[in-house]
Amino acid sequence: MIQVYRYDENFVFVEPVPIEEPGGDGKYVIPRNCTTIQPPSYIKPMFHLEEQKWSEVATQAEKDEILKQVENGRVxxxxxxxxxxxxxxxxxxxxxxxxxxxxxxxxxxxxxxxxxxxxx
CATH class of the missing domain: 4.10.220 (Light-harvesting Protein)
Incomplete structure (x- = not known):
């Protein structure tokens, strides 16, 4: 079993996806819009295909809103x-x-x- 990381059409991280079994040739089939590169602990990670790396794309306002919700216990x-x-x-x-x-x-x-x- 391996873990891959799915991103949406804008390359923003969506969720981790476990792949249980390899394909017929013994190699794991990585679904479209997924990478084996784990995103860092960002609030809104975005994957860059050319560079094969993640970056943070959350705005300061988004970060502040999430922190406020966390402090209020809502999220x-x-x-x-x-x-x-x-x-x-x-x-x-x-x-x-x-x-x-x-x-x-x-x-x-x-x-x-x-x-x-x-x-x-």
Whole structure:
């Protein structure tokens, strides 16, 4: 599983998107309007295709409005949002690791069965 970052038609960050499985050739297919480059902790990150980097495009008025809403408790702070996203990613990672461990055990059991002559 990999994590990519979707941006809109104006190249402004929309959301992280997990890609669960690689395509038939073993490579992950990155959807259109996505990048593997993680945006920094900006309020309104914008992706620049040519430079392959993010920049902050929020105006000072937008930043002030968000900070005012956070102070009033109406909107979670960008840090709170990132913490929540991080928690979701950690759960996905744990699930993927659990699956890998299950598959490794299954393969080990099959190899042992083959080594014993195919008897169960």
């Amino acid at each position: 979670p702070s960008p840090l709170d949002i990132l913490k929540s996203q991080n928690a979701e990613i950690m759960v996905q990672l744990a699930e993927a690791q659990n699956l890998i461990e299950s598959q490794a055990k299954m393969i080990a059991d099959l190899l042992l069965m083959l080594a014993e002559g195919g008897e169960t």
